[in-house]
Amino acid sequence: MNVIPTMFGAALMVAAGIGTAAAEYPDHPITFLIPFGAGGGTDVGVRTAVPYLERCIGNGATIVVENKPGASGQLGFAHLATSNPDGYMISTLNAPNVEVGAITGTSYTLDKFDLLGNIVGTNVTLAVSKSSNIQTLDDLIKVAKESSTPMNLGTASIAADDHLMALRFAKMAGVRFTTLPLESAGGVRNAVIGGHVQVGSISNTETAPYLDQLRVLAVAAPQRVKELPDVPTFRELGYDLVAGSNHVLGIRAGTPEPIRAKLAGCIAQVAKDPGFLEEAKKRSIALNVMSDSEVKEFISKEDADLRALWKSDPWQ
Known part of the structure; x- marks a missing residue:
């Protein structure tokens, strides 16, 4: 039996299948999960961005917003952690809530998520x-x-x-x-x-x-913020500290890479879209834009700091 060509052929078929799925994505509505109630800051930010995200994704994309509040966001985070890794559910993974839930609870771990970027946030x-x-x-x-x-x-x-x-x-x-x-x-x-x-x-x-x-x-920002130009960052003063409320965007880990990359790219595009920026300004939405790689580094650092803090000085 000629095993190697058979295995190679199977691998090609799998790769072709993933490529086709990505090219046809989405072929049904995408759910955008909000782990908080309607009308709050997270909800307003998501609903403002959704039309621009649909336009960028293309293929007639439709995004349905679903609010699933509870336990400071942790019910929604746990729901995403058990969803299918197919790109049809996006969620905000609000930090530091998402790390706190992973540290103090048992319903999910951070490796269940792929982080796509960040648009909305404060310091x-x-x-x-x-x-x-x-x-x-x-x-x-x-x-x-x-x-x-x-x-x-x-x-x-x-x-x-x-x-x-x-x-x-x-x-x-x-x-x-x-x-x-x-x-x-x-x-x-x-x-x-x-x-x-x-x-x-x-x-x-x-x-x-x-x-x-x-x-x-x-x-506690990476660099001085425009609203406070004369205020130094903690880093300027010798403390490696970046913190705030960031509405990190993520999907289930294991989503095919072409779909993950497409979503991450569209989030980055929305964050600089003049139409979105104008609407965000009108609605007083604070922005703290991070790419997928920047947000991964941010969450990794914040999670490590919070775990060390939980070990030495539990906050509950």
């Missing part, structure tokens, strides 16, 4: 009242180390992106905070302005409009 800042004597991040660290009790720090909620960023910074800087969850970013901002908490961990979209009342010490 966390540390801010104090304009009337505070703390002028810089070094001042904050000095005050925290010299204080006989931990400084109080306001965050929206426990294990949210703002809280986890503050914990990571505290570990890097060798300081401790008493965390005060205040239910919303607006509540944190107002508490800082009013002098009710000493420092707040708040997104750049919450601090930028209030620079007359807040002093922003640092932003």
